[in-house]
Amino acid sequence: MALRNIMNDQKDDILRKKARIVEKVDFRTRTLLEDMAETMYHSNGAGLAAPQVGVLRRVIVIDDGNGLIKLINPVIVKALGEQQEIEGCLSVPGIYGKVKRPEKVIVKALDENGRPYDLEGSGLLARALCHEIDHLDGILFIDKMIPGTIIKQSDLPGV
Structure with missing residues (x-):
């Protein structure tokens, strides 16, 4: 295992590109x-x-907070309800804001062995699934942030 560099410049082209489908789940994918x-x-x-x-x-x-989830080629197949919570992103350091997301989602994906499975998530898990799947389509949370809700890290309580 190795640490990878996180792209943390909103203008970085790779963060705005659509990711390609994984055709073969192999050692490189794992x-x-x-x-x-x-x-x-x-x-x-x-x-x-x-x-x-x-x-x-x-x-x-x-x-x-409930353990590691690994998803390959995830697709949201159902979204229900609504929540508006503050989000941040490792690729947009120091900026937070409210984003409207579904309260519950069902996602189809492959596991690390290439086997298909469904995952149901609500609350934080639903937000995280939507946030990360957006990244696969070149969308950052700041693109969906509710206007007027931006918070800088220095303005967060306890910072």
């Missing part, structure tokens, strides 16, 4: 997942998408 997980934990993040580490593949990792 290594990418492991490296991304290590990088996410090292950076105190709740999720990370492959484009954030410079790889244009549809691969994400998430840990909402």
